Amino acid sequence: MNSxxxxxxxxxxxxxxxxRSMQTRHLVMLSLGGAIGTGLFLNSGGVIxxxxxxxxxxxxxxxxxxxxxxMLCLGELAVHVPDSGAFSTYATRFINPATGYMIAWLYWLTxxxxxxxxxxxxxxxxxxxxxQVSVWIWCALFAAIIFLSNVFSTRVFAETEFFLAFIKVAxxxxxxxxxxxxxxxxMPGFQPAPLLHNLTAQGWFPNGLMPILVTMxxxxxxxxxxxxxxxxxxxxxxxxKTIPKAINAALLRxxxxxxxxxxxxxxxxxxxxxxxxxxxxxxxxERMGIPYAADIMNFVIITALLSTANSxxxxxxxxxxxxxxxxxxxxxxxxxxxxxxxLNALMFSMIGGLASLLTSVFAATTIYTHLLSIAxxxxxxxxxxxxLSHYRFRKQFLAQGGQLHDLTYRAPFFPVxxxxxxxLCFITCLGMAFDPSLLxxxxxxxxxxxxxxxxxxxxxxxxxx
Numbered sequence: 001m002n003s004x005x006x007x008x009x010x011x012x013x014x015x016x017x018x019x020r021s022m023q024t025r026h027l028v029m030l031s032l033g034g035a036i037g038t039g040l041f042l043n044s045g046g047v048i049x050x051x052x053x054x055x056x057x058x059x060x061x062x063x064x065x066x067x068x069x070x071m072l073c074l075g076e077l078a079v080h081v082p083d084s085g086a087f088s089t090y091a092t093r094f095i096n097p098a099t100g101y102m103i104a105w106l107y108w109l110t111x112x113x114x115x116x117x118x119x120x121x122x123x124x125x126x127x128x129x130x131x132q133v134s135v136w137i138w139c140a141l142f143a144a145i146i147f148l149s150n151v152f153s154t155r156v157f158a159e160t161e162f163f164l165a166f167i168k169v170a171x172x173x174x175x176x177x178x179x180x181x182x183x184x185x186x187m188p189g190f191q192p193a194p195l196l197h198n199l200t201a202q203g204w205f206p207n208g209l210m211p212i213l214v215t216m217x218x219x220x221x222x223x224x225x226x227x228x229x230x231x232x233x234x235x236x237x238x239x240x241k242t243i244p245k246a247i248n249a250a251l252l253r254x255x256x257x258x259x260x261x262x263x264x265x266x267x268x269x270x271x272x273x274x275x276x277x278x279x280x281x282x283x284x285x286e287r288m289g290i291p292y293a294a295d296i297m298n299f300v301i302i303t304a305l306l307s308t309a310n311s312x313x314x315x316x317x318x319x320x321x322x323x324x325x326x327x328x329x330x331x332x333x334x335x336x337x338x339x340x341x342x343l344n345a346l347m348f349s350m351i352g353g354l355a356s357l358l359t360s361v362f363a364a365t366t367i368y369t370h371l372l373s374i375a376x377x378x379x380x381x382x383x384x385x386x387x388l389s390h391y392r393f394r395k396q397f398l399a400q401g402g403q404l405h406d407l408t409y410r411a412p413f414f415p416v417x418x419x420x421x422x423x424l425c426f427i428t429c430l431g432m433a434f435d436p437s438l439l440x441x442x443x444x445x446x447x448x449x450x451x452x453x454x455x456x457x458x459x460x461x462x463x464x465x
Contacts, residue, residue: 036168036257038121038308039222041281041301043372044262045274047215052206053199053266059212060262063219064255066428069421070383071247072411073390078243079409080393087382088322090389094396101460102452103385104323106378109448110224111316112352113375118309119143119356120368122302125279129295136360143353146309150317150346152339164307171300172257175281179264182288199266206271213431217438220383220428221376223254244409313349320345328460373441377432380425381449387421394418 048056077090087107092100119142123135181187205212265280268287274280279301285293321342324334333345352371359367394414397407404410411417432442 036165036172036254036304036308038117038305038368038372039218039224040172040258040261041304042121042125042279043218043222044258044265045278045280045283047218048262048266048271048280049274050207050211050215052204052211053262053271054204055207055209055212056215056266056271057259057262059215059219060222060258061255062424063216063223064258066220066383066421066424067223067254069417069424070386073418073421074386075244075247075409076407076411077386077390077393080407087385087389088319088326090393091385092326094389094392095385098453098456098461099385100326101323101328101456102449103382104319104328105452106449107382108316108319108349109352109445110375110378110382111312111319112349113355113371113378114224114312115143115146115309115316115350115353116355116371117368117375118305118312119353120359120364120371122305122309123356123359124364124368125282125298125302125305128278128282128298134360135364136357139353139356139359142306142309143350143356146306146313146353147346147350149310150313151341151343164303164310167300168304168307169253169257171281171297171304172261175284175297176257176260176264178288178290179268179284182284183264183267187288210434213427214435216428216431217376217380218372220380220425221372222258224376224379309353313346313353316349316352317342317345320349328456369437370441373432373438374445377429377438377442377445378448380428381445384422384425387418387425391415391418391422 044056044060047059051059081089081093088100088104090100091103119139120135122142123138126133126138127135178187265274265284268284269280273283279298281297281301282294285297320329320333321336323329324331324342324345333348334342335344337343355371356367390411394410398404432438
């Protein structure tokens with residue numbers, strides 16, 4: 001397979017099929033579940049602390065716009081070429097096979113590192129109740145639970161994720177409603193500061209504009225998970241109908257949830273009190289003085305983090321399965337159980353989750369920051385490949401005589417959308433170079449990318465000639 005493959009040809013088929021058992025409701029909740037995790041429940045406090053309240057709202061709004069542009073590109077690709085290899089398949093066909101190989105491994109690294117961030121964050125939050133229990137013990141327990149959730153069947157996974165994501169969505173809605181009551185003075189026993197006091201007490205941008213650029217990587221990570229719609233396309237019933245609906249429904253909800261949540265947090269808590277050691281959601285409920293509300297919120301947030309890990313393990317294992325189907329990994333990784341589960345790929349993809357066990361040696365917040373930087377950078381590179389693949393796909397489709405009305409779903413304002421998505425993602429990556437704490441992760445990711453290309457040209461390119 002190479003970049004000259006006709007744009008209108010069907011995706012490769014194999015007798016080793018994944019099962020098409022996901023519906024629109026599963027896709028919407030899968031994308032919401034993947035996105036609503038540490039980026040909102042824990043890391044949002046760190047973003048507000050760095051950028052200030054107004055800067056954080058601006059950063060999350062820009063992040064939502066970038067995510068939407070990328071999802072428009074992905075929607076057209078996923079409807080026309082539904083495949084669980086998603087980004088790897090698109091990059092292989094519409095950029096070149098070496099890039100497709102690199103993107104597959106990069107997306108795998110994104111989600112296996114995300115497993116580590118979710119387990120570590122959940123372990124940190126468990127210390128709210130059990131400060132004497134080491135974080136790594138909770139990480140090990142959560143890793144076992146998530147692995148078992150993915151082992152049984154796609155249907156079990158989808159229903160589990162639907163339930164967990166529903167809890168997240170309900171939690172955010174309740175938080176926004178109660179927070180709004182507190183802001184406008186209708187919360188009994190709560191005396192808030194003037195509405196805009198915390199938002200502007202230190203100025204609109206107390207630390208300047210540069211922190212907004214630096215934190216954009218973390219903000220985009222908060223929206224990561226939206227692209228799971230593309231991964232799930234290969235296991236979706238009637239993708240031409242369900243995928244566009246899922247993209248539009250999920251993105252609108254996420255933008256409201258994220259910007260609304262940041263406004264509530266920033267309005268109620270002085271930004272100097274925020275950070276990574278405690279969820280800003282818990283801080284808000286503690287400030288409100290609602291009995292047991294902080295404990296309930298802490299529990300719900302941990303559930304939410306495990307939901308994201310659940311989605312992440314699914315995504316990472318399917319990407320390994322896709323590589324195996326393309327003969328870029330041993331066939332063992334493409335072997336399915338009788339229930340249609342790539343078990344070997346699942347087990348290998350737990351590597352990132354097990355990295356959270358390093359909290360037994362290093363500070364939990366240090367492990368979390370490094371895993372976050374890796375997951376965020378690799379995700380943005382994958383998004384860039386989606387934008388470029390869409391640009392190349394549409395050009396190739398029209399050059400081969402295709403008509404726009406032949407596309408079941410097409411992204412609007414071509415070529416502005418893919419170009420804008422690519423450029424904005426690239427600018428986001430540059431922010432990583434300006435943060436000394438993320439520089440090591442940046443160098444490691446660049447070396448990983450170089451290693452992917454080197455291994456492809458050494459082992460796989462000669463075999464395809």
